[in-house]
Amino acid sequence: MRILAALFLSVGLLLADKVNPNPSEIDEIIRKFAAKESAFAEARQAYTYRQSAKLQEMGTPGGKWEEVSDILFSGAGKREEKVIRAPVQTLRNIIMTPEDLQDMRNTQPFVLTSNEVDLYHVRFLGREKVDELDVYVFAVKPKKLEAGKRYFSGMIYVDEQDLQIVKSYGRGVGIAKNQQFPKFETFREQIDGKYWFPTYTVSNDTLNFENGPVPIKMTVKYENYKRFQAESTIKFGDIVDPGAAAAPGAPGASPATPGATTPSPASSESDLPPHMRQKSKTGATGSSTSTTTAAPPPPVSSGPELAPLYGKPTPKKKK
Numbered sequence: 001m002r003i004l005a006a007l008f009l010s011v012g013l014l015l016a017d018k019v020n021p022n023p024s025e026i027d028e029i030i031r032k033f034a035a036k037e038s039a040f041a042e043a044r045q046a047y048t049y050r051q052s053a054k055l056q057e058m059g060t061p062g063g064k065w066e067e068v069s070d071i072l073f074s075g076a077g078k079r080e081e082k083v084i085r086a087p088v089q090t091l092r093n094i095i096m097t098p099e100d101l102q103d104m105r106n107t108q109p110f111v112l113t114s115n116e117v118d119l120y121h122v123r124f125l126g127r128e129k130v131d132e133l134d135v136y137v138f139a140v141k142p143k144k145l146e147a148g149k150r151y152f153s154g155m156i157y158v159d160e161q162d163l164q165i166v167k168s169y170g171r172g173v174g175i176a177k178n179q180q181f182p183k184f185e186t187f188r189e190q191i192d193g194k195y196w197f198p199t200y201t202v203s204n205d206t207l208n209f210e211n212g213p214v215p216i217k218m219t220v221k222y223e224n225y226k227r228f229q230a231e232s233t234i235k236f237g238d239i240v241d242p243g244a245a246a247a248p249g250a251p252g253a254s255p256a257t258p259g260a261t262t263p264s265p266a267s268s269e270s271d272l273p274p275h276m277r278q279k280s281k282t283g284a285t286g287s288s289t290s291t292t293t294a295a296p297p298p299p300v301s302s303g304p305e306l307a308p309l310y311g312k313p314t315p316k317k318k319k
Helices: 002-019 023-044 098-107
Strands: 047-057 064-073 079-085 120-130 133-142 150-159 165-174 184-191 195-209 212-227
Touching: 023 120, 023 133, 023 195, 098 150, 098 165, 120 150, 133 165
Parallel strands: none
Antiparallel strands: 047 064, 047 212, 064 079, 120 133, 133 150, 150 165, 165 184, 184 195, 195 212
């Protein structure tokens, strides 16, 4: 019994150490997952996906706002957002502001990278299970607010094995007067067996305004993640065979005129074609004849100049 008791005690101590890492271990965990988040943020920039957002007023009378857009790459490889569906909004009690749209695009799919981790207070809260995952839980709060910027305030759940955020719960915060922002929960899924990308955001909250409370429901779906790969190759001019004769104008090469044979130095004027002969100049003491070849024609273009491939991005529709 004493042996079993000692064994259980040692196992309990090991579990306690795992549940409560010391401060230096916590700092190392934060550093590592911030680095993983940086890699995730960079990788997501190479993916296309569809974002479908909907916000509904649950009271009576109530309306809704909806927008479906594709995050893709133009023919020139430039990342852009193309709105493909935006029904006329019928909101009656609230207004979608630029801060709301900014939260939807950046704050709700929250990423805490190495470059941004110093902007936040990050406090370790403990360990939990999210579905089948063992996760570290951290409280995250911005150290200060700057005008024009949006921040996340809430909790993040970091997978112990992959050290990436798999869930976040909180709200967007910033300097905004007379506005209310809902709490939300964002879930991620593993894409391509490596990165945890956001796939679903949901909010069921009540916004308390001076005119009264407004219950809302919001959902955002991120679907059809596909890695963008540019496979087209553009070649300019003709392909030069290294084994072919040297091009005109190259060292050791003689100038050539299309349709004419280049005369040798010993050739006389009579041997030249008429259009390459020079008239004789006769002086007082006699005559002298000078023969020169015509200048080579300007290089022939291999084709029309290529126009820029950059297109105008589709403007976002303001609500």
